[in-house]
Amino acid sequence: MELKDLEIFQVVAKKGTITAAAKELRYVQSNITSRIQKLEEELNTPLFNRHHRGMTLTPEGKKLLTYSEDITLLAKEMKKAVQSKEEPAGRLEIGTIETVFQLPNILASFVKKYKNVNLSLYSGVTDHLEKQVLDHQLDGAFVTAGNFSPEIVAHEVIEEELVLIAHHQADLTDAIQEEPVLCFSKGCGYRARLESWYEDENIHPKKIMEFGTLETILRSVVVGLGIAFVPRSSVSHLEESGLISCYSLPDAYSKVKTMFIRREDTFLTNTLQKFIETIETNKDMEIHSLKY
Incomplete structure (x- = not known):
């Protein structure tokens, strides 16, 4: 039994037809x-029921x-472990929520330093x-702090x-009662806090x-479509320009941490380790700039 046979089997199982699997794998159907x-x-057993x-x-x-x-999955982990090198290289797939204000600095620092890494970002x-x-679809992700799985x-x-x-012309009391709430889909940590x-x-x-x-949420608030609950760092320029007004809620709802998460049981490649170190370095720089 070859590993490639199992990979082909998984694609056929997912797609449901030989034609669709062949298209994804770029193989001939035969x-x-x-x-x-x-x-x-x-x-010595049929794996599929064939029908029209x-x-x-x-x-x-x-x-x-x-x-x-x-x-x-184990084979991929084995390959990562065996091929791990001193210099980070290969593919790194990272997810992120939309509002990580520090993300451009983190990415710029990492990409400039480790030029052999092919980094992809998904929101x-x-x-x-x-x-x-x-x-195992992402190597890690920037998310809102919450009750994560024990495997995280x-x-x-x-x-x-x-x-x-x-x-900026809205009355907060009326806005809370009457204006639409503009937010991301269910599963957003900010939305969950506002709903609480x-x-x-x-x-x-x-x-x-x-x-x-x-961006669409902020533009919509600016033109008076509704209200939203977002990090202050992402709207300070709009507040300074007089385009919006900001209102604080109690700390239990408004204080939030952004976390970078990864699976605990997967092999920590040198590439991912260096990415985490870049996050930590950026964090230290942010704290230093706040002090001075």
Whole structure:
């Protein structure tokens, strides 16, 4: 049984057809068909139910899928461990929430120093990013502090203040009761904190509008579409320009930490270790600049 056969099997199981699997893998269909048949002959059991709409896993196929995912993941971890070098190199996939004000500095420092690393960045909300880290889809992610899985290791990046922002002509009392809440989708740590405050204050927002980017949320607040709950660092320029007003909430809701998370049980490559060290260096510089 070859590792490549298991990888092909997983793609067919995910896509549900030989045609779709061939397209993703860039193989000819006959090659995939023969590899699946070879696997079934070797295991002496059918792995798929074939029908006119495609292919679905048999009970034996479902068992193999679980084992094969563990095997291929272990093989990747083994490769990382064996190939780990002094100089960081290779691919690094990092997730982030939209509002990490320090992220450009962290990325710039890392990329300039380690030119052999191919770094990719993906955005999302905290809950989704944590799941991607747990599912080995991301090497790590910047998220809002919360009750993480026991399998997660978290490194503090910075503590910030969240503020409620509204159009500069808005009355806060009326805005809280009447204006739409502009926020990211469910799973966003900032949204969860604001919803907790609303619930504790027995306030029921009339409308919640979800957006995909911080820029769109801020522009929408500026033109008076609604209110939002965001880090003060991301809107200080708008407040100074008189385009918005900022309002503080009690510390229990407004004080928030940004964390960098990774899986505890995966091999800590030299590349990821250097990325974490870059975060720590940036954090020390931020603290030093605040003191002086």
